[in-house]
Amino acid sequence: MLFLSRSAAVRAASYRSSAVAFRRFNSDVAAFKGVKNAAGKYTVTLIEGDGIGTEISAAVKDIYAAAKVPIIWEPVDVTPILKDGRTAIPDAAIESVKRNFVALKGPLATPIGKGHVSLNLTLRRTFNLFANLRPCRSVVGYKTPYDGVDTVLIRENTEGEYSGIEHVVVDGVVQSIKLITRPACERVIRYAFQHALATGKPKVLVVHKASIMKMSDGLFLQTARDIAKEYPQIELGAELLDNTCLKIVTDPEPYKPVVMVMPNLYGDILSDLCSGLIGGLGLTPSGNMGDEVSIFEAVHGSAPDIAGKGLANPTALLLSSVMMLRHMKLNDYADKIENAVLSTIASGPENITGDLKGTANTARFTEEIIKRL
Numbered sequence: 001m002l003f004l005s006r007s008a009a010v011r012a013a014s015y016r017s018s019a020v021a022f023r024r025f026n027s028d029v030a031a032f033k034g035v036k037n038a039a040g041k042y043t044v045t046l047i048e049g050d051g052i053g054t055e056i057s058a059a060v061k062d063i064y065a066a067a068k069v070p071i072i073w074e075p076v077d078v079t080p081i082l083k084d085g086r087t088a089i090p091d092a093a094i095e096s097v098k099r100n101f102v103a104l105k106g107p108l109a110t111p112i113g114k115g116h117v118s119l120n121l122t123l124r125r126t127f128n129l130f131a132n133l134r135p136c137r138s139v140v141g142y143k144t145p146y147d148g149v150d151t152v153l154i155r156e157n158t159e160g161e162y163s164g165i166e167h168v169v170v171d172g173v174v175q176s177i178k179l180i181t182r183p184a185c186e187r188v189i190r191y192a193f194q195h196a197l198a199t200g201k202p203k204v205l206v207v208h209k210a211s212i213m214k215m216s217d218g219l220f221l222q223t224a225r226d227i228a229k230e231y232p233q234i235e236l237g238a239e240l241l242d243n244t245c246l247k248i249v250t251d252p253e254p255y256k257p258v259v260m261v262m263p264n265l266y267g268d269i270l271s272d273l274c275s276g277l278i279g280g281l282g283l284t285p286s287g288n289m290g291d292e293v294s295i296f297e298a299v300h301g302s303a304p305d306i307a308g309k310g311l312a313n314p315t316a317l318l319l320s321s322v323m324m325l326r327h328m329k330l331n332d333y334a335d336k337i338e339n340a341v342l343s344t345i346a347s348g349p350e351n352i353t354g355d356l357k358g359t360a361n362t363a364r365f366t367e368e369i370i371k372r373l
Ligand SMILES: NC(=O)c1ccc[n+]([C@@H]2O[C@H](COP(=O)([O-])OP(=O)(O)OC[C@H]3O[C@@H](n4cnc5c(N)ncnc54)[C@H](O)[C@@H]3O)[C@@H](O)[C@H]2O)c1
Pocket: 052, 056, 106, 107, 108, 109, 110, 111, 120, 281, 282, 297, 298, 299, 300, 301, 302, 303, 304, 305, 306, 311, 312, 313, 314, 315, 316, 353, 355
């Protein structure tokens, strides 16, 4: 047992309470740090992306210009380079994101089974974007099997099954290591609690498979139980992943007052499942949140099958940019653009793209949004 002098004990207690206070104050974990220029505008890094990326980025830029959003786009090229034998992002792109603290990103194609490491993963690792925030809300006027879906999922974004530690043990036997560390669990779980507080959701739900992965998911779950003590006003629940999948597709309603948080792979899959509840990836935004910078991106990929044909739906990138505007506290512009896109979607098939069972091309859809701003 360690005995402390009275003054040391007082100092220790004060340190503990200020550490707790600091963590609570950090409801601004991942808060936006950018500043306006002399003309009152923020600069935002733009990674247009591959495939349909250029087309949907152009739509976003047109809508922003029409809505007079006070930002300047800074386009960067993220074509991968090799640095010391590893896939890396060009320095100019890294410096742009670091300088602006925020980026909007279109989809980036990843070679399967060979070639460079996923640039999406590289970006998340380069900027330590530890939490992937994926809300899914029903779009009024776009009918799906359930009305009123409103789920929020936070995925650990840096490790777990996506640590990229794989090797051949002997010919025909490979091993992939799921890495879970307490610091990474702590920051994503704390972010989940703070998101619940900030958005008025009373419960954080850890989705896990600690029944099978007793040590790795067990650590994630135990960390959540420890962090929950800092947030007595928020209830903590835990549910097995397979059970959550079954329950949420059977009835998404009970997940409305909940912020779900989970290891990387589970979040990747479950967030697509939630997208399916509201009409698919073309409608789903996301934010990759870090302490220094945040990158907002559509959940869908580069859609090579329709690239260059003017058929892409820009909604997911646009709604991701709306999340970005709220992160930057440009809430009025966010509301204006969100209302315009949602009312366009509700306005009928002649104004929306083929993936939403409409007949419009990207240009027509974009014009309709601009009309409704
Ligand atoms: N975050 C990312 O950058 C990201 C995410 C997923 C996939 N990818 C990459 O994208 C490439 C293609 O992947 P995929 O084909 O598996 O998935 P995908 O999301 O690109 O396409 C799946 C289907 O959805 C359609 N689709 C997707 N987005 C659409 C949109 N905005 N409007 C209309 N239709 C849309 C496509 O036409 C296709 O039929 C791969 O290289 C993959 O690695 C990138």
